[in-house]
């Protein structure tokens with residue numbers, strides 16, 4: 351996806367960005383209109399229609415079929431439209447004309463489905479098997495991204511409360527943090543158990559942490575939760591802390607990576623469309639530039655400037671058109687580079703042949719599609735410029751749909 355010179359900027363061996371200095375966080379103002387996305391599989395249109403023309407408050411619960419949504423803003427619901435996202439997932443988009451915040455405080459026994467930093471908080475409650483170990487990530491999972499590190503450093507008080515939420519409300523006693531050496535002094539201040547990670551990509555991906563630090567093997571197709579381990583971002587834990595003291599927090603911390611790779615840390619309300627953030631930061635998108643939600647290795651390209659900030663949007667990366675290398679429709683030339691670089695020994699050259707032809711089940715059975723930990727390194731090294739990572743993500747998504 352990226353020209354190789356890009357990596358010369360961050361030295362070979364792909365080191366994660368780490369925070370050595372204090373950082374300031376730029377607050378993005380509320381937009382005129384917010385957009386909330388709801389996956390079509392989780393909601394019936396009739397459930398949403400009733401809200402058109404109605405005013406909803408910040409913190410108001412909107413009950414839906416599979417889930418519930420807590421409104422992150424106050425305003426009038428203008429309309430519902432259709433939205434197609436990454437991998438062609440279909441959503442309903444709720445458009446809200448924003449008014450000044452009027453806040454409905456959370457009731458004592460309510461657990462929201464999502465908080466900034468975590469899409470599915472219910473995972474901690476009643477999951478089968480029960481979660482007995484929470485690992486809090488004070489590290490980030492893509493290059494150039496430092497959102498979790500900023501939250502860990504700047505929100506220690508909230509994180510302390512978040513730990514109480516996890517132990518008291520979710521009844522999980524075993525909590526440990528994962529961090530780079532630069533942040534040890536903050537962990538000592540927290541008096542928490544922690545593991546130090548070498549800041550070499552892709553060490554911070556959860557499945558590698560389970561293997562390298564917990565010394566457990568996760569079978570193909572299983573997730574850490576299936577072994578009783580939940581990975582939580584430090585931002586999620588900070589927001590659990592805010593919630594635990596009876597308040598809402600709907601601001602998402604984001605690492606904004608501009609075309610020249612300069613970094614700005616921002617804070618924006620969930621539902622803020624990307625065009626509003628760009629205009630606040632004075633950034634113009636030219637023809638051919640790419641907007642990516644996430645970092646350079648694992649991010650997802652978005653195609654509409656109306657796309658809103660979601661609960662797990664940790665980074666926004668604007669890629670200059672001159673830096674983009676197009677994918678090709680060349681077939682694999684069996685150079686073996688992807689196999690050498692894969693941290694979990696997936697035979698990527700064989701896998702890609704099946705994925706290109708839509709043979710997802712065969713790809714899982716024969717060539718370990720579900721063992722992939724989604725680092726994106728195979729795509730980066732592919733000489734034939736095959737969109738390997740995109741094929742893998744599509745294959746996994748299609749398999750999960752078949753499972754449902």
Ligand code: SF4
Nearest residue numbers: 692722723725726728
């Ligand atoms: S993305 Fe590619 S290199 Fe990374 S784990 Fe998956 S198959 Fe291996």
Ligand code: SF4
Nearest residue numbers: 682683685686688732
């Ligand atoms: S790097 Fe690309 S061309 Fe080389 S073996 Fe892997 S998929 Fe084939």
